[in-house]
Amino acid sequence: MVAKSPAASCDNSGVPQPGYDAMAxxxxxxxxxxxxxxxxxxxxxxxxxxxxxDPVPGVVVDIGCGPGQITADLAARxxxxxGVDPSREMLRIARRDAPTVRFVQDDAHxxxxxxxxxxxxxxxxxxxxxxxxxxxxxxxxxxxxxxxAPGALVAVAGQTIDSDEITEFDHAVAPAWRWYPDRLSDAxxxxxxxxxxxxxxxxxTHHRFPAVHLVARRR
Ligand SMILES: C[S@@+](CC[C@H](N)C(=O)[O-])C[C@H]1O[C@@H](n2cnc3c(N)ncnc32)[C@H](O)[C@@H]1O
Numbered sequence: 001m002v003a004k005s006p007a008a009s010c011d012n013s014g015v016p017q018p019g020y021d022a023m024a025x026x027x028x029x030x031x032x033x034x035x036x037x038x039x040x041x042x043x044x045x046x047x048x049x050x051x052x053x054d055p056v057p058g059v060v061v062d063i064g065c066g067p068g069q070i071t072a073d074l075a076a077r078x079x080x081x082x083g084v085d086p087s088r089e090m091l092r093i094a095r096r097d098a099p100t101v102r103f104v105q106d107d108a109h110x111x112x113x114x115x116x117x118x119x120x121x122x123x124x125x126x127x128x129x130x131x132x133x134x135x136x137x138x139x140x141x142x143x144x145x146x147x148x149a150p151g152a153l154v155a156v157a158g159q160t161i162d163s164d165e166i167t168e169f170d171h172a173v174a175p176a177w178r179w180y181p182d183r184l185s186d187a188x189x190x191x192x193x194x195x196x197x198x199x200x201x202x203x204x205t206h207h208r209f210p211a212v213h214l215v216a217r218r219r
Contacts, residue, residue, distance in 0.1 A: 017131075017173075021087050023172075024089035024093055043157070044074070046215075047215055050196075050215065051153055052078065055121065056121040056122065056148075056151055058120050058149075059080045059118060060079045060081045060122045061081070061082050061084055061115075062125075063085075063124065063125040064107075064126070064129070064131070065084060065085045065090075065094060065103065066087070066090045066128075067090055067097065068083045068094025068097060070126060072098035080121075082115075084103070084115070085105065085128075086105065086107040088105060091105055108140045110147065120148055122148075122153040124155045125155070125156050126155070128158075130159060130171070130178070133177070134166045141190075141191035145218060150218050155215045156214050157211065157213040158184075158211065158212060159178045159208075160178055160209065164180050165183075166179050179212070181200060181212045181214065188214070189216075193217060194217050195216045197215055198212055198215070
């Protein structure tokens, strides 16, 4: 069952995120590296290697790219990438710090006209789909499936929960939900993706909650 949130925002129109806009400078000061642990870095590297190993034409879209550090990392790994984020201020920092990488203001729906003609090879949504209300996630995933060719990869990461539920948590910046990994996998499957692998890491000094990284392939 999905825990209801009276404060949940349903803003998925691609308009700026006021919380992330206000926190953008503090965010990059607090997280000068996007990888809190070696595992996190290696999971993104594993995704990048998989994309490169079995290429699908198009660009990798880093959805909810924030200050663009991982978008830049993917570019440095040789992938053609676009970073997408609804926060104008996050994008300002991303463009400042990674001036050779393309960034577009949009949200997880990828509905902006700037992205309409972009062929998408793969999608990474790292700690960003958590901000999409659970009732909206199936629509977002169906949209991704509609943009991706068979064989294309998606990677989703976020805070997770050990019990079989989806629950809102007290994220410092914006409404956010933790998904039980099987629920996430089921939602991806319903949209047309088959899970390839997942990791679930335990809370540590950097993470209050377990975190899931899940990679799936468009069938
Ligand atoms: C915790 S940051 C993660 C940044 C980056 N992906 C990383 O892993 O370091 C979450 C980002 O998701 C973005 N975001 C919030 N709501 C979103 C939505 N509906 N669609 C896409 N991105 C969203 C925020 O603006 C913010 O930049």
